[in-house]
Amino acid sequence: MTRYRKTVRRGTKVSDAERKKYLIWSVVLPLCILIGFALLYYRTDFSYTIKSWIFREESTDTHTASEHEKRNIKLMEKYDAYVYGVDISQYQGDISWIDVNTIYDQIPLDFVFIRATMGEKAKDKRFVVNWEAAQSRAKLRGAYHYFRPNENSIRQARNFISAVNLRPGDLPPVLDIEERPRKQPMDSLKVGLKRWLNEVEKHYGIQPILYSGDSYFTDFLEKEFSDYVLWIANYNFWVDKPKKHWDFWQFSERGYVRGIKGNVDLNMFKGNIEKLEELTIPY
Numbered sequence: 001m002t003r004y005r006k007t008v009r010r011g012t013k014v015s016d017a018e019r020k021k022y023l024i025w026s027v028v029l030p031l032c033i034l035i036g037f038a039l040l041y042y043r044t045d046f047s048y049t050i051k052s053w054i055f056r057e058e059s060t061d062t063h064t065a066s067e068h069e070k071r072n073i074k075l076m077e078k079y080d081a082y083v084y085g086v087d088i089s090q091y092q093g094d095i096s097w098i099d100v101n102t103i104y105d106q107i108p109l110d111f112v113f114i115r116a117t118m119g120e121k122a123k124d125k126r127f128v129v130n131w132e133a134a135q136s137r138a139k140l141r142g143a144y145h146y147f148r149p150n151e152n153s154i155r156q157a158r159n160f161i162s163a164v165n166l167r168p169g170d171l172p173p174v175l176d177i178e179e180r181p182r183k184q185p186m187d188s189l190k191v192g193l194k195r196w197l198n199e200v201e202k203h204y205g206i207q208p209i210l211y212s213g214d215s216y217f218t219d220f221l222e223k224e225f226s227d228y229v230l231w232i233a234n235y236n237f238w239v240d241k242p243k244k245h246w247d248f249w250q251f252s253e254r255g256y257v258r259g260i261k262g263n264v265d266l267n268m269f270k271g272n273i274e275k276l277e278e279l280t281i282p283y
Contacts, residue, residue, distance in 0.1 A: 063237055068254045069104065072266060075240060075251060076107045082268045083276055085111035085138065087250070090126040092260050097133040099259030103266060109257065110273055111140040113174060116164045119148035120155040123163050131164075140276060142171030144211060145196075149181040153192035157199035166204055168283040171276075173200050174231065176211040177221070190224055197228070206281050209248070218245075229279065231267070242270055 063071075076084060084107050088095065103109055112134045115124045124130075127143070134141040145160040147153075160173065175196055181189045200208050210217075210225055214234040217225075222245070231248035242249055248269050255266035269276050 065254065068237075068252065069256065071237060071240075072252050072255060073104055073106065076103070076268070078240070079242065079268060081272060082270055083108075083110040083273050085109055085113070085140075085267050085269070086255065086257055086260070087113035087115070087144070087265045087267060088130060088260070089115035090124050092126075092262070092264060094126075095130065095133070095261075096259040097137050100137045100257060102258070104256055105258060109138055111142065111171065111267075111269065111276065112138040113142045113144050113171070113267070115176075116143040116145060117156075117160045118146040120151045120159055123159070127163065139273065140169070140171050140280060142174055142209070144174035144176050144209075145200075147175055147177045147179070147193065147196065149177075149179050149189050149192070150183050153195040154199055157196045157203075160200060161203050166281055168281050170281050172206045172209050172229070172279060172281065173204060174209045174211050175200070178213060178216065186220055190221070193221075193225070204281065209279075211248075211250075214243075214246075242268070246270070 084103055086103070086109065101109060114127060114130045114134060116127045116131075117123050131141070131143065143160075143164045143166070145156065147156060164173065166173065175193065177193060197208050197210070207228065209231055210221075210228040211231040212221060212233070214232045217230070217232060226245070229248075230246045231250065232243070232246040233250040234243075235251065235253050239251075248267050250265050250267045252266040254263045257264050
């Protein structure tokens with residue numbers, strides 16, 4: 001760019017070659033550098049980033065609320081041998097637990113997962129209230145931790161342990177991994193996940209459940225974590241058949257339960273209530 005300014009004076013015509021040179025130095029080259037830094041920043045899973053964008057477009061606003069309702073009810077009726085539940089956090093606000101009983105006023109609500117903690121220090125603002133209330137409104141309850149890849153895994157495990165008092169009959173603790181690592185390679189993230197899982201299993205005496213997005217798990221975690229009870233998120237409107245590699249399927253983020261304001265995540269467990277009870281903390 002400095003050379004160009006020296007050769008171009010007021011009243012001087014600029015050749016096509018000089019225009020191209022100026023374009024390369026001032027626009028194209030900085031753009032390439034920016035893209036290069038972005039690829040380096042997300043070097044461990046850039047392909048997953050692209051797939052996530054595509055998936056979000058496919059799964060959010062392309063269908064009406066009534067279409068989602070029909071699809072969700074059809075799925076639950078088709079797999080009526082399975083049991084169903086929801087997962088909640090502080091984002092659901094003040095829940096009228098006395099009204100929480102069924103999904104779409106039709107399907108019994110047999111279990112609920114409640115967010116307890118996030119990262120090393122954060123705690124869900126409504127966990128304590130929701131945890132106690134859920135005991136009387138759902139047959140089974142469980143608590144989950146939102147894992148932050150760039151924070152210490154052992155401190156994250158201790159944050160969860162300090163907040164959650166699991167009792168016999170409760171579902172195992174859940175590790176929720178959704179974020180992509182930014183300051184470490186994927187192999188280091190896997191080590192951190194294992195440390196969290198081992199620390200929590202040692203404390204509660206039961207193997208935790210692993211939650212992740214379907215593509216995330218398949219692309220990065222399946223090889224090392226296939227021996228865990230698996231809870232997968234896949235909201236694709238056109239997927240209507242449970243996959244072999246999961247135990248829980250979070251099949252919709254646009255469900256309805258009386259007593260909960262707005263949309264709520266819907267989940268099915270691949271088995272009956274007796275099979276689900278076998279997963280719980282023993283008495």
